[in-house]
Amino acid sequence: MTQFQHEVTEEQNKTRVDKLLAAINPERSRSQIQGWISKGHVHVNEAVVKANYKCQAGEVLTWSIPEVEELDIQAEDIPLEIIYEDPDLLVINKPKGMVVHPSAGHQTGTLVNALLHHCKDLSGINSVERPGIVHRIDKDTSGLLVVAKNDHTHVKLSEQLATKEVKRKYEAIVHGEIGHESGIIDAPIGRDPKDRQKMGIVDSGKPAVTHFKVIKHFPDYTHVECQLETGRTHQIRVHMRYIGFPLVGDPKYGQRKTLDADGQALHAKALGFTHPRTNEWMEFEVEAPKVFQEVLEKIKNMY
Template identity: 50%
Template structure:
């Protein structure tokens, strides 16, 4: 349990305060509050509870006891590592962390095998995890080794100070060479496993640039301004250029059936402790490159 005592005059909601204080995303904080894992002065409150001087907040760790987090040797591709953080090149087909719906091998299992320490801010089944990329998306992911680094990086992510760039192969060709998709994203009104562009969704912005054009497909660089779940996949589908191989947002007649052609190739951020500018790039996976050769 973590206890926080408010010793200043505040005019701030509980959920907003905990996002800043703990460096966790708002949806996770809201979930903890609704599950009574966050108490104020020993009582259950709503996420919008207005904090005041003297309030005492108790935050209880969200445990998932049924998950067995045994370290596994996955021979992860660690692109960079120091005492505060690491950058890993996640392979396609690997889920980032366990969940009630996924108890098989994940990136976290491999991290537990290769790392001596990981932050524990996000609970027992997401050690070190600051952000995620989808199972069938390959590429770069930041991981925190200390809670201090985790808190700073999570705030930088929330403030859009971390730049993430992707390469995507999409259906169709473009008349323009670049563009911006500014469309709010929320839960699909009918299919709960999907997200969609909806009127009262969360603000979401994706910038794209056309790198290469094929007969019926285009290779894009996509830069995230915001980081909504499935954002690039939803946005590209919304403009009628779904990612090739995307099983959820793609074409039913798609020639590829083993997941979307989407790769997180570049990551730029300021080191949370040393404050040095960090930039990392990784090439496309071999299968992605081979498919592009066939198109050429």
């Protein structure tokens, strides 16, 4: 088994151990984490704890993860736009339309299939379908994500995500003209009780915070920049719809009558984090793809 440690911060004081582990390991399911705890793989200051144990600042959380199964995913020679690479990690500019990891209906052609062809080693603390994947972006969202090549890097990056140290900026095109220059959306996100295929604003959901500012106003559209404080599934798409400005082209949360953006007009343009080995702050930025720029140009030409 591979063992990891984390010192509980002041911000995490009195957080249940299962919730803290879920925040540190965002790609792990709650049932997996509950399994670690029930099997005695989780300790606080070397003592076995139950899932409802509330961690105290300064305590040392230690957990062991069973060795992963041998991968049964096909490596595929798919071109990757690698923005940065070193022995510990890669930063990828994921194209619009590419699924991040294999799942039902998407067994091939994913970012993971491409990564397995490119890399000999990827972190193994996630499920066998998600080697190296620290965080995800949606299939039709383009842009930056970081991939871990080893478990040390994966855990350290996951901790930065949990403590909100990772900088993630997106740009989007939304329906409607936002009447102010910036704002903060603070609304919990969970499964939509009326449609389990969607996420929604629900009282029992997980805390979710999105900061946004206007890049350009148009009479019927707005070009915005969104910065994530949390990273919930479909967060920007759900939050912008919640305040009345759904994303252009969004087939799940958008308007029926919309511009053709080949899926939601959303691009992960900037990513910043502290390198887990060198402790150097690293920041990357990439331009939105051609289809995004074309939609923006079409809107400009309307007025």
